[in-house]
């Protein structure tokens with residue numbers, strides 16, 4: 165393939181000021197070779213040349229929290245109670261085959277591309293998302309989930325988990341990474357947290373967790389009360405923590421929080437928890453609409469911004485909020501943080517890439533980075549960042565992943 169040259173009335177490089185009437189030259193490997201005002205970017209004779217007359221070109225969006233194996237489950241679990249909702253999803257998943265999950269994950273990836281998203285950070289336990297990412301040439305991180313609350317079973321659970329991880333590792337090629345996800349404090353025992361985190365360190369893979377999400381998770385660790393404590397007691401599980409501790413401190417005690425750890429939700433945290441998060445250098449996946457749908461409260465994301473934590477925006481699964489619309493999530497995040505339009509677009513792109521540790525290869529339009537890009541149709545004579553934030557999925561005109569047109 166010869167190179168590709170894209171031009172539009174507006175370019176948002178994100179790590180540099182907007183460029184009016186700009187162009188990007190992409191080399192045959194799919195990397196950005198030149199960017200600037202149209203007149204300053206070379207026009208190689210053999211390059212494919214495309215101009216978008218009514219669009220802004222920007223880096224592909226980064227969705228820092230998805231569950232794409234649940235694509236197609238939208239509207240199937242509507243419980244207000246979080247634990248009942250999770251149990252319903254587990255029951256729904258039990259009716260699906262491996263092939264069903266692979267097709268769901270593939271559809272989910274294509275829907276991400278159609279919405280301008282080029283990098284995903286996914287969590288799941290079927291292994292279908294990493295297989296689909298590999299097959300379709302998508303990029304990002306697929307975290308494989310571990311669960312178990314019975315401490316005496318940890319060695320057996322870890323043996324199985326480690327085998328699953330080895331099997332999934334064959335899909336972790338090119339721009340696809342495998343990670344581990346000890347699921348949540350109400351499904352993972354302390355020893356299992358420790359064992360999975362040790363495994364992540366020894367394999368050099370990232371960690372993704374759900375933490376401080378439902379209020380009853382805090383109650384579980386504080387005094388063994390609430391819906392999770394009741395459910396666990398019924399299954400013969402004794403008190404989880406021998407002293408009152410917050411979810412963040414609980415994970416920290418078991419070595420889970422590192423600079424390669426992404427904390428999804430992180431709603432119920434205080435200043436002391438935030439200090440731990442800063443000290444460990446974790447990143448946050450902020451999912452404002454899912455938080456409201458399930459928990460009716462917002463995460464203290466303004467505090468996280470003030471403390472300089474890396475923050476990505478995430479949709480969570482379509483069983484929580486459907487359809488997945490990362491820009492709609494960013495509009496909500498903006499209200500909570502007071503970000504400018506430019507800062508909000510940054511959170512959607514480079515901020516997300518930083519949260520995932522991928523900022524050297526994607527997240528902004530810069531020479532040498534992958535040409536992960538999207539073209540969003542905007543009205544003439546508007547500020548491009550404001551117009552991006554006002555847009556909807558139907559306004560996405562085209563998406564490229566590593567210079568390859570995927571939508």
Ligand SMILES: [Zn+2]
Nearest residue numbers: 374428480481
């Ligand atoms: Zn989630």
